[in-house]
Amino acid sequence: xxxxxxxxxxxxxxxxxxxxxxxxxxxxxxxxxxxxxxxxxxxxxxxxxxxxxxxxxxxxxxxxxxxxxxxxxxxxxxxxxxxxxxxxxxxxxxxxxxxxxxxxxxxxxxxxxx
Amino acid sequence: xxxxxxxxxxxxxxxxxxxxxxxxxxxxxxxxxxxxxxxxxxxxxxxxxxxxxxxxxxxxxxxxxxxxxxxxxxxxxxxxxxxxxxxxxxxxxxxxxxxxxxxxxxxxxxxxxxxxxxxxxxxxxxxxxxxxxxxxxxxxxxxxxxxxxxxxxxxxxxxxxxxxxxxxxxxxxxxxxxxxxxxxxxxxxxxxxxxxxxxxxxxxxxxxxxxxxxxxxxxxxxxxxxxxxxxxxxxxxxxxxxxxxxxxxxxxxxxxxxxxxxxxxxxxxxxxxxxxxxxxxxxxxxxxxxxxxxxxxxxxxxxxxxxxxxxxxxxxxxxxxxxxxxxxxxxxxxxxxxxxxxxxxxxxxxxxxxxxxxxxxxxxxxxxxxxxxxxxxxxxxxxxxxxxxxxxxxxxxxxxxxxxxxxxxxxxxxxxxxxxxxxxxxxxxxxxxxxxxxxxxxxxxxxxxxxxxxxxxxxxxxxxxxxxxxxxxxxxxxxxxxxxxxxxxxxxxxxxxxxxxxxxxxxxxxxxxxxxxxxxxxxxxxxxxxxxxxxxxxxxxxxxxxxxxxxxxxxxxxxxxxxxxxx
Numbered sequence: 001x002x003x004x005x006x007x008x009x010x011x012x013x014x015x016x017x018x019x020x021x022x023x024x025x026x027x028x029x030x031x032x033x034x035x036x037x038x039x040x041x042x043x044x045x046x047x048x049x050x051x052x053x054x055x056x057x058x059x060x061x062x063x064x065x066x067x068x069x070x071x072x073x074x075x076x077x078x079x080x081x082x083x084x085x086x087x088x089x090x091x092x093x094x095x096x097x098x099x100x101x102x103x104x105x106x107x108x109x110x111x112x113x114x
Numbered sequence: 115x116x117x118x119x120x121x122x123x124x125x126x127x128x129x130x131x132x133x134x135x136x137x138x139x140x141x142x143x144x145x146x147x148x149x150x151x152x153x154x155x156x157x158x159x160x161x162x163x164x165x166x167x168x169x170x171x172x173x174x175x176x177x178x179x180x181x182x183x184x185x186x187x188x189x190x191x192x193x194x195x196x197x198x199x200x201x202x203x204x205x206x207x208x209x210x211x212x213x214x215x216x217x218x219x220x221x222x223x224x225x226x227x228x229x230x231x232x233x234x235x236x237x238x239x240x241x242x243x244x245x246x247x248x249x250x251x252x253x254x255x256x257x258x259x260x261x262x263x264x265x266x267x268x269x270x271x272x273x274x275x276x277x278x279x280x281x282x283x284x285x286x287x288x289x290x291x292x293x294x295x296x297x298x299x300x301x302x303x304x305x306x307x308x309x310x311x312x313x314x315x316x317x318x319x320x321x322x323x324x325x326x327x328x329x330x331x332x333x334x335x336x337x338x339x340x341x342x343x344x345x346x347x348x349x350x351x352x353x354x355x356x357x358x359x360x361x362x363x364x365x366x367x368x369x370x371x372x373x374x375x376x377x378x379x380x381x382x383x384x385x386x387x388x389x390x391x392x393x394x395x396x397x398x399x400x401x402x403x404x405x406x407x408x409x410x411x412x413x414x415x416x417x418x419x420x421x422x423x424x425x426x427x428x429x430x431x432x433x434x435x436x437x438x439x440x441x442x443x444x445x446x447x448x449x450x451x452x453x454x455x456x457x458x459x460x461x462x463x464x465x466x467x468x469x470x471x472x473x474x475x476x477x478x479x480x481x482x483x484x485x486x487x488x489x490x491x492x493x494x495x496x497x498x499x500x501x502x503x504x505x506x507x508x509x510x511x512x513x514x515x516x517x518x519x520x521x522x523x524x525x526x527x528x529x530x531x532x533x534x535x536x537x538x539x540x541x542x543x544x545x546x547x548x549x550x551x552x553x554x555x556x557x558x559x560x561x562x563x564x565x566x567x568x569x570x571x572x573x574x575x576x577x578x579x580x581x582x583x584x585x586x587x588x589x590x591x592x593x594x595x596x597x598x599x600x601x602x603x604x605x606x607x608x609x610x611x612x613x614x615x616x617x618x619x620x621x622x623x624x625x626x627x628x629x630x631x632x633x634x635x636x637x638x639x640x641x642x643x644x645x646x647x648x649x650x651x652x653x654x655x656x657x658x659x660x661x662x663x664x665x666x667x668x669x670x671x672x673x674x675x676x677x678x679x680x681x
Contacts, residue, residue, distance in 0.1 A: 047340045050341070050343055057345070058356040058446075059446040060340075060344065061356065062447055064337075065340055068340075073274070073277045076278045077281065077282055103343070
């Protein structure tokens with residue numbers, strides 16, 4: 001995150017963080033993205049599959065839950081493979097946001113049904 | 115991260131494995147032993163060792179014996195359970211819930227259990243109070259001394275780390291196949307890497323399968339969101355649709371009109387005919403003696419991959435078939451069933467079960483060598499400090515200590531559990547808890563000693579003691595009322611023969627590692643400073659102070675490079 005960042009991080013410079021400290025914070029940030037962000041994305045994916053798969057509803061729910069751990073693992077790996085911590089967050093936050101909005105609309109649409 | 119994709123995955127592999135490695139080692143060890151949970155339980159009840167190993171009695175006869183006892187002792191109980199004899203446990207296991215909940219409510223009433231001779235209906239010898247193999251099985255995902263819910267979240271968290279560690283490990287490892295055939299002994303870190311690769315790749319499908327399916331066993335707890343969104347919190351509807359064997363349709367409330375129970379043997383016949391000859395494994399009677407009674411017969415699906423067991427429900431007063439379950443299971447549900455079935459391996463016969471056990475041991479070794487490798491790679495960083503008479507860093511010291519506490523301490527504690535089973539007096543109050551306390555006391559002491567004195571000597575001591583305890587189990591067994599190896603073999607109790615033999619082998623392995631450590635140490639001393647490379651090779655896994663060795667530092671870099679690039 002330090003050597004490969006093309007432009008210096010202004011916020012970090014203002015805070016006068018050493019390279020080591022910046023590296024440490026970036027690792028913490030990526031770990032948070034992997035653990036919390038990854039769980040959020042996995043939960044949203046499993047919910048989306050449960051709602052949208054054209055299967056019997058129990059089948060869709062089970063399929064969503066079964067695949068969620070693969071999504072979680074993939075997200076966690078992305079969080080550490082991305083070039084910077086910022087990109088790691090972005091790569092998890094964007095799909096989560098899109099899925100979140102879509103799921104929200106689906107739920108609102110069927111809200112009164114069940 | 116710095117460097118390319120493979121480097122960042124190597125970093126992720128290292129840390130995701132290290133941070134939870136000690137918990138994973140315990141989970142792997144207790145899970146591996148759980149493949150032989152019934153056999154462990156049987157060994158831990160030496161009172162049963164003398165009962166002749168007999169072919170399974172006629173089921174009809176067995177169920178009649180069970181009902182006779184239950185009508186006498188379990189009258190008014192809300193539920194009877196009859197475990198029919200099978201190959202792994204030839205006794206007839208009868209249990210019933212107490213008719214009245216214990217005063218003060220609170221805890222759920224625990225069922226009362228009796229073991230019967232299936233042919234005569236006589237009670238088998240009263241056995242000592244013990245949790246047996248069930249303790250190790252529960253420890254595997256419920257831990258102990260804490261609410262099961264917390265424990266399951268902790269284990270799930272660690273399992274997720276494990277999954278990430280496995281996948282990132284595979285990605286890191288480009289030459290995964292050829293490296294499997296590479297072993298370079300006595301090359302320090304390189305040897306540990308080779309050992310780690312061999313144990314990991316050897317059983318890689320197993321490791322991946324067992325981790326993922328482990329998460330699946332509790333997936334609706336970890337990932338309840340889909341079910342909540344679709345069923346809007348209607349848990350009952352979800353359970354009824356998703357689990358073919360949910361007991362939703364059986365009346366749960368008594369009608370209050372006493373009505374005699376229908377004879378069960380004809381229902382067993384009917385179910386056998388319906389299942390084209392498959393036997394039953396268990397009979398559950400709800401509300402026996404009431405007009406709302408129901409009889410559920412579960413099919414023996416021990417030859418079936420899936421954990422979605424089939425069952426038939428009959429009216430308990432007329433014998434009319436109410437419904438059949440678990441026969442046409444839709445694909446996703448069956449996939450889940452197979453995942454859970456694969457994890458628990460109930461379908462496996464003795465040979466396959468043995469292979470699962472060996473794969474589990476490979477998993478233990480994979481975790482152990484991974485943990486040790488971190489310490490071995492970290493140590494050279496302190497070479498200069500040590501040369502000046504300084505100390506190694508806190509992190510390395512902690513890892514060294516925890517490594518001892520887990521890798522040497524867990525086997526030691528397990529052996530202590532088996533010894534406690536035989537040495538704690540029979541009939542003493544709270545006996546099962548004392549056995550378990552023995553396990554945790556020994557483990558706690560081992561871990562504490564490891565953290566306070568993380569030395570090579572400590573490794574030797576703990577491996578030797580653990581090894582001795584395991585190796586002497588075949589001697590302890592006949593001396594404390596059990597059937598020894600030869601008696602058990604003569605009477606056909608192969609489960610006992612297996613238990614004693616495996617303990618002997620485990621003990622031999624632990625003693626060999628202790629001996630190997632002592633020998634390496636002697637070599638290191640003998641070689642002195644003339645052969646720094648050899649001395650370096652011998653540091654693992656101990657934490658003994660090491661002379662400064664500049665030669666090792668380039669070696670470490672070479673190791674890092676070798677991991678990511680093929681030469």
